Amino acid sequence: MGRDIRIVIIEDDQIIREGYALLIGQSEGYQVVNSYVSFDEAAKSIADDGPDVVLLDIELPGTNGIQAIPKLKRLLPHAYILILTVYESEKTIFEALANGASGYLTKNTPAIKIVESIREVKEGGGPMSVNIARMVIKSFQRNQESPLSRRETQILEQIADGKSRSQIARDLFIDLETVRSHIKNIYLKLDVNSRADAIKTAKENKLI
Amino acid sequence: MGRDIRIVIIEDDQIIREGYALLIGQSEGYQVVNSYVSFDEAAKSIADDGPDVVLLDIELPGTNGIQAIPKLKRLLPHAYILILTVYESEKTIFEALANGASGYLTKNTPAIKIVESIREVKEGGGPMSVNIARMVIKSFQRNQESPLSRRETQILEQIADGKSRSQIARDLFIDLETVRSHIKNIYLKLDVNSRADAIKTAKENKLI
DNA sequence: ACATTATCACCCCAATGGGGGGATTTTAAT
DNA sequence: ATTAAAATCCCCCCATTGGGGTGATAATGT
Numbered sequence: 001m002g003r004d005i006r007i008v009i010i011e012d013d014q015i016i017r018e019g020y021a022l023l024i025g026q027s028e029g030y031q032v033v034n035s036y037v038s039f040d041e042a043a044k045s046i047a048d049d050g051p052d053v054v055l056l057d058i059e060l061p062g063t064n065g066i067q068a069i070p071k072l073k074r075l076l077p078h079a080y081i082l083i084l085t086v087y088e089s090e091k092t093i094f095e096a097l098a099n100g101a102s103g104y105l106t107k108n109t110p111a112i113k114i115v116e117s118i119r120e121v122k123e124g125g126g127p128m129s130v131n132i133a134r135m136v137i138k139s140f141q142r143n144q145e146s147p148l149s150r151r152e153t154q155i156l157e158q159i160a161d162g163k164s165r166s167q168i169a170r171d172l173f174i175d176l177e178t179v180r181s182h183i184k185n186i187y188l189k190l191d192v193n194s195r196a197d198a199i200k201t202a203k204e205n206k207l208i
Numbered sequence: 209m210g211r212d213i214r215i216v217i218i219e220d221d222q223i224i225r226e227g228y229a230l231l232i233g234q235s236e237g238y239q240v241v242n243s244y245v246s247f248d249e250a251a252k253s254i255a256d257d258g259p260d261v262v263l264l265d266i267e268l269p270g271t272n273g274i275q276a277i278p279k280l281k282r283l284l285p286h287a288y289i290l291i292l293t294v295y296e297s298e299k300t301i302f303e304a305l306a307n308g309a310s311g312y313l314t315k316n317t318p319a320i321k322i323v324e325s326i327r328e329v330k331e332g333g334g335p336m337s338v339n340i341a342r343m344v345i346k347s348f349q350r351n352q353e354s355p356l357s358r359r360e361t362q363i364l365e366q367i368a369d370g371k372s373r374s375q376i377a378r379d380l381f382i383d384l385e386t387v388r389s390h391i392k393n394i395y396l397k398l399d400v401n402s403r404a405d406a407i408k409t410a411k412e413n414k415l416i
Numbered sequence: 417a418c419a420t421t422a423t424c425a426c427c428c429c430a431a432t433g434g435g436g437g438g439a440t441t442t443t444a445a446t
Numbered sequence: 447a448t449t450a451a452a453a454t455c456c457c458c459c460c461a462t463t464g465g466g467g468t469g470a471t472a473a474t475g476t
Contacts, residue, residue, distance in 0.1 A: 097348035125338030126345035133334035140305035162403035195370035
């Protein structure tokens with residue numbers, strides 16, 4: 001097999017930081033090359049550490065973990081970033097993933113699973129804690145009890161794609177007035193009176 | 209602990225179907241209550257089986273797995289659906305999750321992992337194969353080399369939310385003309401000349 | 417058979433969107 | 447310190463759109 005997986009840990013809590021370092025360092029094929037208490041500390045020399053995987057906490061002094069992700073990406077274009085945190089808010093998770101994190105583990109994750117996830121992420125996987133995976137999957141799912149009919153949902157999707165009434169009419173092979181009528185009914189059902197509000201309400205209720 | 213987890217398998221390949229049944233039936237706390245070769249077969253009596261978890265294949269004769277998900281949901285509002293398939297196309301995965309699947313495993317998944325995933329899904333988790341998780345996470349990630357500036361990206365997001373120029377101007381505390389100017393530049397950079405095309409191009413390239 | 421859904425019609429008018437042509441200042445990177 | 451990029455703002459034009467009313471009729475499905 002190849003050389004050790006090089007790991008850097010960024011975590012402000014000393015106990016946790018050293019705990020991880022010890023845990024991972026003991027595992028065959030893993031090498032903790034450095035660890036930092038903050039991103040701001042890490043920024044100076046992490047490029048020289050040349051890690052394959054960065055274990056990153058969210059709550060950090062100074063630059064927080066979310067903000068740190070794109071900066072790390074610039075310093076280490078080929079490294080994978082694995083979030084390891086107690087934060088479980090939907091917003092935080094999606095921000096982390098959108099910013100380029102390759103995995104998201106919560107701190108209750110068993111030690112073996114953490115070590116395993118580091119390998120997984122290096123091999124192109126996307127490790128997630130079970131609760132995180134649930135939230136991620138839920139984010140894909142539509143509301144089953146939508147008040148909108150199929151046609152209305154379809155038209156609302158096109159509206160969310162920025163299409164004008166006439167474009168929608170052309171695309172669906174129906175009359176302009178029909179589109180208008182559908183949109184009116186959508187507004188009625190969602191209790192809104194503009195495209196923007198319709199899209200907002202629809203997204204909030206996962207209708208589209 | 210509680211009673212056994214009740215499982216129904218829908219899978220057209222006899223070897224695989226019986227293999228799963230045997231594998232899962234042997235595990236402590238798991239009970240395969242029935243298995244079917246297609247959804248159309250299952251539809252008749254699956255409600256009487258009262259499963260907690262349905263293992264569902266995608267490629268099925270008649271109603272395919274994707275189409276079957278919402279129908280299963282109606283027949284079994286409280287059951288979890290776990291996709292177990294060889295299909296790994298992005299479209300299929302997202303359709304399955306959007307339709308209400310609670311997990312997505314590929315058939316190369318080790319036997320132990322399958323059994324574990326059934327429990328996980330019943331406990332509210334969202335099990336995924338590593339390759340699936342990678343695709344799901346990737347779907348959240350933005351294109352790092354966006355040609356758009358921050359402000360432009362922000363404004364394009366608002367456009368995708370259906371907002372008018374004046375609404376955007378109000379929300380960002382800038383002049384209407386500034387918004388106009390930004391939109392012009394967005395159109396230039398994306399080589400489009402309408403909101404709809406801008407949104408389309410942006411989504412295709414994961415700029416928003 | 418009855419309610420929902422889908423379709424189409426015509427009234428009005430302010431606001432919008434997109435195509436031009438610019439300029440200036442602030443910010444960031446080198 | 448220089449310079450490029452980004453962000454801000456200002457005019458012109460005008461066809462199209464979007465939203466508010468107030469309807470009708472045919473198709474669909476439960």
